[in-house]
Amino acid sequence: MKEELVVSFFSTADAMRAEELCRAAAVPGRLIPLPPDIHADCGLAWRLPIEKRPELDRALEGKLKPAGFLRHSFRW
Amino acid sequence: MIYLNQAATSFHKPDCVRKAVLEALSGIGSAARGASAAELSAARQIWAVRQSVAELFGFDAAERVVFTANATQALNTAIFGLLNPGDTVIATDWDHNSVLRPLYRLRQQGIRLEFWRADAEGRLSLSWLRQRLGDSTLPTPRLVICTHASNLTGAVLDISQVSAFAHRAGALCLVDAAQSAGSIPIDMREIKADVLCFTGHKGLMGPQGTGGLLVAPGVELRPLISGGTGICSYERAQPENYPEHLEAGTLNGPGICGLGAAVRYLQTVGVESVHRREQGILKSFRAQLGKIEGIRIYGAEEGEHSATIAFNLRDIPSAELADALSERHGITTRAGAHCAPRMHAALGTKEQGAVRISFGCFNTETELMQAAEAVRELAEERG
Numbered sequence: 001m002k003e004e005l006v007v008s009f010f011s012t013a014d015a016m017r018a019e020e021l022c023r024a025a026a027v028p029g030r031l032i033p034l035p036p037d038i039h040a041d042c043g044l045a046w047r048l049p050i051e052k053r054p055e056l057d058r059a060l061e062g063k064l065k066p067a068g069f070l071r072h073s074f075r076w
Numbered sequence: 077m078i079y080l081n082q083a084a085t086s087f088h089k090p091d092c093v094r095k096a097v098l099e100a101l102s103g104i105g106s107a108a109r110g111a112s113a114a115e116l117s118a119a120r121q122i123w124a125v126r127q128s129v130a131e132l133f134g135f136d137a138a139e140r141v142v143f144t145a146n147a148t149q150a151l152n153t154a155i156f157g158l159l160n161p162g163d164t165v166i167a168t169d170w171d172h173n174s175v176l177r178p179l180y181r182l183r184q185q186g187i188r189l190e191f192w193r194a195d196a197e198g199r200l201s202l203s204w205l206r207q208r209l210g211d212s213t214l215p216t217p218r219l220v221i222c223t224h225a226s227n228l229t230g231a232v233l234d235i236s237q238v239s240a241f242a243h244r245a246g247a248l249c250l251v252d253a254a255q256s257a258g259s260i261p262i263d264m265r266e267i268k269a270d271v272l273c274f275t276g277h278k279g280l281m282g283p284q285g286t287g288g289l290l291v292a293p294g295v296e297l298r299p300l301i302s303g304g305t306g307i308c309s310y311e312r313a314q315p316e317n318y319p320e321h322l323e324a325g326t327l328n329g330p331g332i333c334g335l336g337a338a339v340r341y342l343q344t345v346g347v348e349s350v351h352r353r354e355q356g357i358l359k360s361f362r363a364q365l366g367k368i369e370g371i372r373i374y375g376a377e378e379g380e381h382s383a384t385i386a387f388n389l390r391d392i393p394s395a396e397l398a399d400a401l402s403e404r405h406g407i408t409t410r411a412g413a414h415c416a417p418r419m420h421a422a423l424g425t426k427e428q429g430a431v432r433i434s435f436g437c438f439n440t441e442t443e444l445m446q447a448a449e450a451v452r453e454l455a456e457e458r459g
Binding site for chain 2: 012014041
């Protein structure tokens with residue numbers, strides 16, 4: 001199992017915006033389907049290594065507020 | 077063929093539109109129906125089109141760009157989503173059946189419908205609206221609906237003024253931009269409309285089956301249709317988030333991608349420049365047409381116009397003249413009532429209809445001059 005950070009969003013539009021902001025700031029990670037144990041209004045989430053959280057925060061600061069952050073264990 | 081029925085649909089489209097549709101047909105999945113490469117590609121491309129459309133219209137909330145199949149669906153979404161029994165609504169004589177028929181249905185359910193009437197030249201007087209909205213003895217409307225550019229005379233309404241008058245009276249303002257989007261500059265920051273409805277396949281030159289509405293932040297609409305959105309699947313109600321709130325079912329991905337290509341093309345060319353060019357051609361064409369004996373052009377000449385003009389030749393039925401233009405000169409126009417019954421009534425053309433010539437970005441002045449010459453020849457033949 002591999003533990004990583006999952007960032008959920010309030011809307012699909014926010015997920016799209018977050019991806020743009022992360023790509024522009026070279027924050028690692030990618031969009032994934034929202035794991036079923038996480039509840040949010042959007043079916044997409046951003047998955048990234050836990051230690052990259054500060055980079056993500058800087059990329060989104062003042063531009064987008066995620067719905068939540070959760071550590072999640074992935075099989076792959 | 078000289079195609080001069082662009083107010084019905086843009087016959088000529090930039091090559092990038094066809095290319096974008098074809099690429100999407102074999103290159104994207106279904107947006108918000110998974111997070112695999114094909115689905116994410118659809119989601120990203122459709123999101124990019126929302127952003128382009130928002131930018132084109134000077135609109136700050138891309139997530140509130142809602143896609144529909146056409147302007148009719150967008151207008152129905154807005155009208156049924158905003159009005160309740162007992163509400164008063166003001167509509168205009170310029171309005172298309174896509175506005176009128178939903179309102180007639182709602183009138184049967186208890187809305188109060190008033191009309192802002194056009195004069196015999198098809199003009200709407202802003203002072204009438206100001207006076208009506210300032211009259212405290214009459215019910216305050218919930219909504220003022222207006223058509224930006226008449227689909228018959230091409231006359232353009234000052235929608236910033238309409239919106240300002242509506243807001244001052246505490247009403248919302250809904251703009252039907254079916255005939256202006258893409259060919260007349262529209263800036264939502266300036267006009268401050270609450271909802272703006274557009275079609276993708278006319279001035280915007282996208283594929284048929286595309287359109288949408290811009291819903292200003294703070295304005296809430298009841299969904300016209302409910303269904304799958306790919307999110308909040310266990311909730312019984314439609315999600316509150318935009319655009320999903322108003323977008324149930326699979327989107328027209330290839331069409332929207334084509335619309336995106338068309339919008340980007342227009343952003344490169346510049347809508348202002350398209351409009352200026354069309355105004356120039358219209359002026360020359362109107363002058364040529366006006367010289368023909370027995371021609372009656374409808375609508376006042378002054379003021380701003382879209383690339384549309386309506387006329388008749390003496391008392392000849394409009395369908396007959398349009399048919400002769402098509403069969404003998406290869407010129408496509410549109411005769412009849414143009415789904416604008418109240419405007420025809422105002423102009424006195426209910427029986428005869430009118431021939432409408434409408435052109436677009438890719439028509440040339442030469443083509444319009446050929447059309448004027450064809451009308452002149454037909455006029456001379458009929459003595």
